[in-house]
Amino acid sequence: MYERSFTHGVKMPETVSKGDQSRREILEAAKHLFLTQGYNGTSMRMIAQAAGGRAVAGIYNHFPTKRALFEALIQEYNPYDTLLELMESGQGDTAPDYIRSVMIRVLGFMTGQYEFIGLVQIDLREFEGETISHLLQTVMPRALEMAQRVQSLPGMRPIETIVLLRLFASIVIGFVTTEHVIPTGLFDFWPREVWAEKLTELIIYGVAEEDSR
Known part of the structure; x- marks a missing residue:
């Protein structure tokens, strides 16, 4: 693996x-x-x-x-500084444009961080996540500030900041994991960049038709 x-x-x-x-x-x-x-x-x-x-x-x-x-290892190989820099460097005058500019780059970057996710899984199994929890406590204030900045832009419906962060984390971890564990060829009919774009659009617009929302 x-x-x-x-x-x-x-x-x-x-x-x-x-x-x-x-x-x-x-x-x-x-x-x-x-x-x-x-x-x-x-x-x-x-x-x-x-x-x-x-x-x-x-x-x-x-x-x-x-x-x-x-x-x-957890401290020195964690990708959070680079990840947050990517998230803070988004461009766009609206929340959808900002999210779109950020997510595609973030998903591409995090695909190369699968080993770190493996270390986190070890921490969860062996130490009940204590190591990564301590690290995230130092990262969370900056992450919350970034999410609040996105929420201040026009074009986004009201949503709790912590919910937005968990959605973001779920998409990123799920994307990286499926890139590595799904059988070869299953997702190959689109390149990684196209997959990132399609998942980003789902984050922005959801899966329900506009008339059904």
Whole structure:
């Protein structure tokens, strides 16, 4: 399900210290093992071996526990800053135009973040979502502010801000998940960009005929 991609989505600086490089290698190895072997199926010794055959003690120099290592993965690989920047950079004088300009780009970006969704699923299974919940608490004020800005534009019927955010999250997570788990070929008669456009139109206009609303 998950391909080994140790550099995907990671912006490596041009020059890094030896300690930072070691830390990055440990995180990449742990991410791959957690996603393919499961959290409980991965030991610190396995991570040490996958991270260049280093000593287990070397991992503890960076992360005191396996849980701390996992929490660092959630923190450092989360896409929320980029996601919120995309959402805040929408264009349009009306709510429908703004949503349309944002959603197509967001869906394209989030399709490449499936590994992070896999980490979130591990957090839900192993820690009842505690790690991602703490992270979302720091993100939510900015997300609410963005949603309220959309609601202030003309062309949108009254809807609770939190409902709008949950709708947005449901569409994004559902789109990304079905991109990866649905059998190959089932959705291939339209390119991804067209699917994004069609789902965006459903967000804006719904599924009911105008006379039936």
